[in-house]
Structures are given as structure tokens and as C-alpha cells.
Amino acid sequence: MHDHHPGHGDGDPHAPQPDHDAGPASPYEVLERAIRELLIEKGALTADEIAHAIDIMDSRSPALGAQVVARAWADADFAERLRTDTRASLAELDIDIGELPEIRAVFNEPGVHNVIVCTLCSCYPKMLLGIPPAWYKSVAYRSRVVREPRPVLREFGLEVPDNQVVRVHDSTADLRYFVIPLRPPGTEEWDEARLAEIVTRDCMIGTAVPDIAVKRAA
Amino acid sequence: MSRTASTPAQRFNIGDRVRIDSRPSAGHCRAPSYLRGQEGTVTAIHGRFRNPEQLAYMKPGLPEVTLYKVRLQQTHIWQGYGGFSGDEIEVDIYEHWLLPAGHA
Numbered sequence: 479m480h481d482h483h484p485g486h487g488d489g490d491p492h493a494p495q496p497d498h499d500a501g502p503a504s505p506y507e508v509l510e511r512a513i514r515e516l517l518i519e520k521g522a523l524t525a526d527e528i529a530h531a532i533d534i535m536d537s538r539s540p541a542l543g544a545q546v547v548a549r550a551w552a553d554a555d556f557a558e559r560l561r562t563d564t565r566a567s568l569a570e571l572d573i574d575i576g577e578l579p580e581i582r583a584v585f586n587e588p589g590v591h592n593v594i595v596c597t598l599c600s601c602y603p604k605m606l607l608g609i610p611p612a613w614y615k616s617v618a619y620r621s622r623v624v625r626e627p628r629p630v631l632r633e634f635g636l637e638v639p640d641n642q643v644v645r646v647h648d649s650t651a652d653l654r655y656f657v658i659p660l661r662p663p664g665t666e667e668w669d670e671a672r673l674a675e676i677v678t679r680d681c682m683i684g685t686a687v688p689d690i691a692v693k694r695a696a
Numbered sequence: 697m698s699r700t701a702s703t704p705a706q707r708f709n710i711g712d713r714v715r716i717d718s719r720p721s722a723g724h725c726r727a728p729s730y731l732r733g734q735e736g737t738v739t740a741i742h743g744r745f746r747n748p749e750q751l752a753y754m755k756p757g758l759p760e761v762t763l764y765k766v767r768l769q770q771t772h773i774w775q776g777y778g779g780f781s782g783d784e785i786e787v788d789i790y791e792h793w794l795l796p797a798g799h800a
Contacts, residue, residue, distance in 0.1 A: 580742070597728050624730065627770075628779045643782040646770075650726045651763055651788035652745045 535604070542573060543606040543656055544677035544694060548670040550583070551661040560658070561585065568606075575605040578652055585658045586687075590643045592657045593631065593684030595623045596650065603654040607679055614683065624648060634685040657684040664690050706762050706791075712738045713797035714766060716789055724752035727793040731785070735797045736768035742788065762791040 503511070517523045549571060550557040559567040560583050568575055575581050581603055584592040596602065600615040613619050623630045627644045631637070638644050647655045659681045665673060678694045680686035708714055718733035726748050741764055746757030770783040777783070 578745075597730070598726060624785060625774060626778060627783065640780055641782075642780070643784060644779060645767075645784045645786060648728060648731075648785060648787040650728055651742075651748070651790065653742060653763075653788055 539608040540679035543682045544674040547677045548674035552670045579654050581654045583658050586660045591638045592645050594647050594655045601649045603656045656682045662688050715795045717793050736766040739767045740765035
């Protein structure tokens with residue numbers, strides 16, 4: 479690549495970086511701004527309501543899903559309710575999943591490993607896991623995980639034994655899925671808060687399983 | 697919006713063998729093309745939802761359509777599938793894309 483900034487190509491950590499909003503706005507940015515400004519101008523929404531909705535979206539993170547998994551591990555009755563009436567069981571934890579889409583927990587079993595994808599677009603259990611990672615939306619992940627799930631999981635560092643079923647969930651419609659992994663051995667004495675620490679985002683997508691030596695970042 | 701567990705109009709039951717229709721579609725459609733013409737088993741009935749093929753074009757999406765979870769065998773879908781013979785795909789399919797298994 480051609481380099482106009484002296485020193486940049488030499489690894490200068492202070493080389494100028496373009497601002498994120500440098501250059502002309504994309505057509506979608508223009509469209510978003512126009513619609514947002516019109517809605518505010520016409521009194522349909524306030525800027526405060528938009529900021530509040532963004533705050534709610536930002537408040538969702540894998541920590542929320544991890545809390546659900548930890549409760550399911552610690553409380554078999556809760557796990558059963560999570561299986562049969564996910565919406566109501568999440569409400570017990572003060573988690574409101576909002577209107578559609580619905581959400582379902584899929585439970586890993588000793589003979590079954592579950593993994594989630596949306597081949598049509600990028601449907602993701604945002605209400606429990608927050609914003610999806612970029613790879614989840616990539617064509618490579620979406621097209622390959624349904625065709626060759628085991629090599630894909632291997633690339634994530636997960637080797638599923640040959641006699642264990644890999645069940646891929648293609649969330650194509652009005653439901654979102656998240657995986658309840660198996661509780662790892664060695665955690666028998668742990669309380670829910672400690673259990674939740676080892677439930678990472680990828681464990682709930684199904685591209686990883688909990689490792690008692692690995693804590694979730696946030 | 698409705699989350700009714702079942703309805704008298706429901707065409708399939710849990711355990712039924714079904715075929716995902718292989719007809720072509722134009723515009724927004726939630727029946728993935730890689731599964732069209734494939735057969736599987738109904739494992740859950742999710743209830744009735746507005747038809748996304750109409751909602752995508754600002755239509756009301758009524759009447760609501762029943763949504764099913766269908767389980768398919770990977771080795772039936774992909775020729776030369778490299779994994780375990782028990783590997784599966786589960787997918788949510790609206791009733792108007794399902795036929796009884798064996799149906800042409």
C-alpha cells in the first residue's frame with residue numbers, strides 16, 4: 479500500500495490514523511440520519527428515547543446469558559422451566575427479552591453438542607448475549623458451519639468426539655437459540671457467581687465449551 | 697402477536713416425517729435453499745407467527761402461520777458428509793413450506 483505518512487510504514491505507533499468519520503458518508507449512514515432527524519422533527523421520537531434504546535442494547539452482554547447458564551447448572555428445577563417456558567424462567571431472573579423474537583435454550587448432553595448459526599442473515603440471541611461477534615455474521619462461518627461443522631469447530635479449538643452428535647441449529651425464523659453447555663467437572667462446590675465466570679460468549683454459541691481455567695472477559 | 701402453543705388448523709405433529717418444499721421463491725423467504733427438497737422429522741411446534749414473506753413488504757402477514765422445528769440428518773443433506781453419521785441440522789420452517797414426507 480502507498481504510504482503518505484513518513485514513518486508510518488516503519489511501525490511508528492504515533493502515525494496519523496484516519497478519523498472514523500473521515501470521507502463521505504455511506505448511503506446507509508445518510509439514510510439513517512435522514513430518517514432519525516425526520517422522526518425527531520415530526521415528534522415521533524425524541525433524541526432521548528433513541529439514546530435510551532441504545533443504552534438498553536448496550537446493557538445486554540454475555541454476562542447476562544452466563545447468569546442464566548449458571549442458574550441452570552445450580553438449580554435443576556430452574557433448568558427444567560428454562561426448557562419448557564424460556565420466557566417465564568428468564569423473567570424469574572429479571573431478564574425481559576422484550577417482544578418477538580422468542581428465545582429457546584438448547585442443552586448440550588453427554589452425546590450431543592449444539593451449535594448456533596443463522597444461514598439466512600445473522601440472527602443472534604442479542605437479548606442475552608448482546609452484539610454478535612463479526613465472525614458470526616461472516617459468509618464463511620454461516621456457510622461452512624452447516625456443511626462441515628466439525629472442521630469449523632476444530633478451528634475454534636473444539637474437538638467434538640467422533641461418537642458425539644453435532645447438532646447445528648439454523649435460526650431461520652422467529653426464534654433465537656443459545657446453548658446451555660455441560661457443567662464441567664471440578665465445579666461441584668462452586669456457587670452461581672463463580673460458575674457464571676467461566677461461561678463465555680462462545681460457549682453459548684456452541685463454538686466452545688467451558689474451561690475451568692478460562693474466565694469470561696466481562 | 698400470538699404465541700399459541702397449538703391450533704386446530706395445525707397440519708403436522710411432533711414426530712411426523714416432513715419434506716421441505718423445493719419450489720423456488722422470489723423475494724424474502726425463510727426456507728433456506730440448501731434444505732429445500734430435504735426430509736426430516738418435526739421435533740417441536742413453536743406456535744403461530746405472522747408470515748415473514750409478507751411482513752418484509754410492509755403487509756400485515758396474516759393469517760399467522762404455524763412454525764415447526766424440523767430435524768434433518770447431515771448425511772442426507774450433503775453428499776460425502778465428513779462427520780459422524782448421527783450429526784444433525786435443526787431448522788425452523790413455516791407450515792406453508794412443509795409437505796408430508798415422500799410427497800413429490
